Every structure is written in structure tokens, then in C-alpha cells.
Amino acid sequence: MERISAFMDGELEDHEASGQLKRLRDSAELRAAWGTYHLIGDAMRGEAGYSSDLVARIGAKLAAEPTVLAPRPLLRFRNVRRLALSAAASVGGVALVAWLTLFENPFFPRQDLAVTQPSGAQTQLAATPANGAVNDYLLAHQQFSPSTAMQGVASYVRTVSGQNSEQR
């Protein structure tokens, strides 16, 4: 447990930190301690805390609710791992999205997310707009879309849609 608080305070060497991270991933008890220490820290700094089971509740919601997987960043920034997860209950088109910006977060190891397979009808995945890197793919795809047979080049408006920035 001392190691955890040292870890939190950034006092561990890199190799120790990664060991600690691994233990966090494997131990529910350590994760609970991690959450508690952060709550204590927040309280000491006078920041409004959230209840200690927030992570567990979001985790439970995620298991039951649609998952949003945001694209991973550029390859060269790969180690900055940001995953946006959604606990979205869509009512009349409005959804509450929980964005968790995680950096190697032990509560949601990325590996687990990657293997969380969408479960058919229950799954809603959100995606960010494409950035133009695959524009040639989009065009190469379009002729095979049955919509093209039904509406001609009108369906190609997808490939030149304005939100998509073109790159040279």
C-alpha cells in the first residue's frame, strides 16, 4: 500500500512504476486503495470528490451499455492512450456520454476494451469524423455500395462531404 501512495505521488522509478501498474491491474484490493487515496487527496485539496465507487459504477454501466471506442491517436503518439468510453443511455436521440481520459488507467486496461466485442443489438459505437486520410479508400468503395445503383452519383456525396478535410 505504501508503494501505491508513492506511486501516486510520482516517487517511483520507472521500472517500479510499471510493476506497480501491473499489480494494480491484477488486484481489486489495490485498485480500491488507489481510489480511496485519490479521494483522500481530493478532499485534502478541497476538491469536490466523487463517490469512491464511481469507477465501479461506470464499469458496470459500460458492461451493460453501448461502448464508444474513439480512434487511437497517430501512431507516433501511440503511448498517449486516450480512450473515450461511453455509458450512453440514449433517450430520444440524446445520450449521456461519459468521457474518461485515461492514461494507462489500471481500471480499464486497454486490452480488455479491445476484446469487448459489441453484442449485437445492444451496441452503439460512436466514431469521430474521418480526417481525410482514407479519402481514396472511400472513393474506391463507393461503386460497390448498392446505393450507387439506386441513386447514381448522388451517393458519392458521402465521399466529398464537407466535414472531411482533404489532405495533399
Next chain:
Amino acid sequence: MFARSALLLPALFGLGFTAGVEIADPLQDSEALAMLQKIADAARELNFAGTFVYQHGDQVETSRIVHFTDASGEYEKLETLDGPRREIIRNNDEVMCYYLDAKIMRSEKRVARRSFPALLPEQLSALTEHYQIRKGDPERIAGFDSNALVLEPRDGMRYGHKFWAEKTSGLLLKARMVNERHNVVEQFSFTHLAIGGGISREMVKPSFSVSFPEWRVDRFAHNLTTNVESGWAVKNFPAGFRKIMEMRRNKLGNSIPVTHLVFSDGLAAVSVFIEPMANRTRINEGLSHQGAINIYTRTINDQVVTVLGEAPASTVMQIANSVSFRGK
């Protein structure tokens, strides 16, 4: 350092409106097929000019389209009226996309001669196996009376479709794709349309010419070799989808070709592109979208696998996650 806080943000999802539930009016398969066939024939054979809106997510974009056909073939022109100026010109089997803002022209050569809805009997049975087909309520669109056709998916692996065709000619006036919650993911709808006379060949010519060296020409979608055996396979594609084509494409300046596989369930198509990492200067792994087209990119060893199509993200991801090299 570790992120300690979780932010809860309310966000708008989808278009915020829901397609009404309609009373089922079961349709004979042959009737549905005839209607789809009529829509496709009208899109090829009629001369028409109009303005349509394309909606996806919370975006609405207006474009103008002209279709002209004579003994020499089929010509089409689409101009975007909102946002960056872009134009698409089609001369028979060649499609050219002009991105005026970036000075890029992309050309595409059509190879899919026998595409939907020139359906084979087994494709039709696949369609009725995976979609429930019924008539919708007649509606007035852009001043025309229409008949509606609803294709509702029987599982979560595909979107629902609704088509409104002009009563007499069969020309498609409106097309909508909905997700499993009946939220609209994409919609095309004419706001103004003239069918028949008054349309000339002049109206389907490009508005400008491509000059060099200011313009760059990308012929990725143009240059291809069909009937290849790439050795790449998708082990676990969703029910109803089957492989309709396998080809190899060449990218400008890259000697290593890109493998392109296409899967379709008759109403939606999903493409799989496999490209050596060495070809790419940037790779955006994960999920993104362009309109209703979901795009998922992952890497397998030194290959970049990109799967995209007008299907739910889960479908696109399932296909991407089961791509493997099985060897030649």
C-alpha cells in the same frame, strides 16, 4: 500522469429525431424486387436535374445533381453547394471527384457492372432472410407523389433502409438509413427536382479544367487488377454478407499494391483494404466515420487493415477483427 477525474458530458447523438413506427404492409418478394429494379432503371435511364439535401449526424449539406443520358451513354454531375466546393463528374464508367479547395482530382473506374439491384436469385433470398420488407405510407416529396419501401433488418448487423420512389417513373426521391433505435444515420432527399426535358449534355460537363502542376491527380480508385488471390481472408463476417470482389490497387508513388476485398448483403457494402505500413505516412487506428460510413483501422504485423462501409460500427469492427493472412 494518471487522469484522476472522470468528466460526464451530455452529448447529442444522432439526428435527434426518430422515424415513426409504421403499420406493416407485407410485400411479396417479387413486388419488392420489382420496385427496387424500377428505382435502379430510373436512375440510369431518366434525364433529371435537382437539388437534394444530404443529412448525416447533425450535418446537413445541399448539393445539385444533373443526370443526362443519350445514345452515347450516361453522364452525371454533382456539385456541393455548402462547404468546400467539390464536384463529381461521371462519364459512363469513369467517375471524377474534384476537390477544388485542395486541388486534387480523384478518378475512379467502375468495375462493378452487375451490381444491385440486378439481383441474382440467391441474393434476393439473402435479402429477405436478413431484412423484413414492406410497403411504407405514400408521401409527397419535392412536389411529387411517391411510393415507399421499407427494409427493416432482422438483426443488429445492418442498418434499416427506407426508399421513396416517384410514383410514375420510379426515380428515387428520398432514401433513409436508420440504426436499430430507428434514429436516422443518413438521409438523402430531393427538395427540388425536374424530370425529363430541358436537360442537355452541356449541363453535365465539369465547371473548370484541371491544370498542372497546381492540381494533383490521384488514380488509386482507377487502377486495379481484378480476380486476384491475395491470400487475405475474413474468417467471421456477419451473416448475409458475402464476398463480391477481390482486387489489387496501386497507389501513386508506391510500388506495393493495396488489396481490396468487398463484402455485401445486397443493401450495404463493406470494403476491406490491406496496405503495407511502409506505404503510409500516417495511420489513424481505431474507429472514425465519414457520413454514415463507418471506418475502422487496425494493424496486423506490418500491414494496415482499414474496413469501411455503410453498416453499423460493430459490423465494420467484426469484419476488421477477423481479417487474417491465410497464405497463398
